[in-house]
Amino acid sequence: MKKYAVLVLSLILILSAVSFSSAQWTRPENLKFPPLKFQPPNPANFRVVLANGLRAYVMEERTLPIINITAIINAGSLYVPKEKAGLDALLSECLIKGGTKTRTGSAIEERIDFLGGTLNFNVGERTATLTMSVLSKDLDEGLDLFFDVLMNPEFRDDSLKLAKGRLIEQLRSANDNPSQVLAREFQKVLYGDHPLTYQETKATIEGLTAADLKAFHGKYFFPKNIIIAAAGDFSRDQLKNKINKYAAKWANKSLSFPAISQNFLQPEPGVYFIQKKINQGYVSVGHLGIEDTNPDYFAVQVMNFILGGGSFTSRITSKVRSDEGLAYNTGSRFTYRWGFPGTFSGYVQTKSETVGYAISLILKEFERIRQQLVSDAEMETAINYYLESFADFFQSPIGTMVNFANLELQGKPMNYYATYLDKIKAVTKEKVLEVAKKYIHPDKMVIMIVGDWEPCNKGSDKFPGPLDKLGKIHRVKLLNPLTGQLED
Secondary structure, eight states: OHHHHHHHHHHHHHHHHHHHHHHHOOOGGGOOOOOOOOOOOOGGGTEEEOGGGOEEEEEEOOSSSEEEEEEEESOOGGGSOGGGTTHHHHHHHHHHHTOBSSSOHHHHHHHHHHTTOEEEEEEOSSOEEEEEEEEGGGHHHHHHHHHHHHHOBOOOHHHHHHHHHHHHHHHHTTTTOHHHHHHHHHHHHHHOSSTTTOOOOHHHHHTOOHHHHHHHHHHHOSGGGEEEEEEESSOHHHHHHHHHHHHTTOOOOOOOOOOOOOOOOOOOOEEEEEEOOOSEEEEEEEEEOOOTTSTTHHHHHHHHIIIIISGGGSHHIIIIIIITOOOSSEEEEEOOBTTBOOEEEEEEEEEGGGHHHHHHHHHHHHHHHHHSOOOHHHHHHHHHHHHHHGGGGGSSHHHHHHHHHHHHHTTOOTTHHHHHHHHHHTOOHHHHHHHHHHHOOGGGOEEEEEEOHHHHHHBOSSSBSOGGGGSOEEEOOOBOTTTSSBOO
C-alpha cells in the first residue's frame, strides 16, 4: 500500500510539472520581449569647471572603494616635428619613470605599487592620457602623485638612457611582423610624407634630450588644454576641492597648434607588393575614407557592417572565409581619426597561392554593395547590432566620463549620444546604397600585399596569375627602420 501511494504521488508530481511547463514555457523562437530602451546620461550633469579653467567630468560611484582618474591632454604625436620623430614614444616612457622635481621615477612607481594602485601614461596621435586607479582611502596621496607627475616631470638622464635603448631595440624588429608592416606601409601610400606617417630612426631618438621633452610638456600641459575624467567612491564636492588645490597653482599659457595639411595626393591605383619570404599573403585593399564628423557617418557604419565589418554575418567574411575557406581573418573596415580622413579597406590573410583569388572576391563584394540594395535581413541585423550595443559606451563609470571628455575635446556635439540611436534608425537600404556608391571607389583602389612574390604572382586554379590582372605592379622596398634608408 505504501509503494502504491508513492507511485501515485510521483505520477501526480510528473503530471503537474508537465502541466506547469506547458503553461509557463514556450519555444525560444516564440518568445517575445519588450523593445530595448536605454536613455544615455546627459554630459551636462557631470561637467564641472575647476580652478584656472581646468575642465572635468565627474561621477560618484560608491559600489566599490576605488577611484579612477584620467587626465586627457590635447597633445600627441601629430605635433612632433619630423626631425624629432620618436619624442612621443620617449615621452610615454619617461613622464613617470623620469621622476619629478622631488621624487625619482622608481620612488613614484614603488609608492603606487605599495598603495595597490596603478599609474600609467601614454601619448597617442592627438591626445595624451595619464590614468590612475587607487583605493578611496588613498585618494589624497594618489592625487599628490598624479598631479606631481602631470605638472612637474623632470626627465632624469638615467631614465632617458634606458628608454632610448628600449626604443632603438624595438626599431630593429620593426620590419619583422608582416601585419605591422602592412598597416604602416598602407598608410604611407595613402597619406604620403605627412605627420600622420612620420617614423622615428636611431638618429632621431638619440638626438632627443630632456630639454626637448620639457619643451613639449611646457607647451601643451596646462589647465585649459586638459580635461579630467573621474569616477569612483568620493564626494563630488570634496574631489573638486582637492583638485583645485593643485589646479590653482598651475598657470595657463597661450597655445597655437601647428598647421597641418589636410590635403593628400591620390596615389596611383594598383598592386603595391612588399617582398617577404613567408607562406601567406597579408593584404589591404582600399583608399582614404571619411572623418567621423561626416554627416553620412552612421549610414557608412551600417553599410560597412553589412559589407565586412559585421564578423560572421558580413558579406566578405561569409564569402571569403565561410564559403571559400580561404582565410580566418578577413573583412572590411572604415577607420577614423580626429580631424583627418580615415581609411577604408578590405583585408585578408591567406595562403600565398590564393592571394589573388581572395582579393578578387573582396573587389566583387565592393562592386555588389555599390550596385544592389541590401536585403531586409541584412539591414535588420546591422541596425539591431548598433542599437543593442549602444549601452557599451556607458558600461563603466570612468569610461562614460572619458567619452564625454573626448566629445568636448574634439568639439563634437554634446548631444552626440542622445541622438545616436535615432541616426542609426534613420538609415535605410537606399541610404546604404547611396553611401556605398559615394565612398567606395573601385577606380582608386590601392592593393597592398606583404608576401612571397613568386607563389603570390603564380596564383591558383581559381585565379591564376599574374597579379597585374588586378592593376599595375608597384614593388615597394622597405626602409631600414634604424637608418630610414632603403634596405640592402
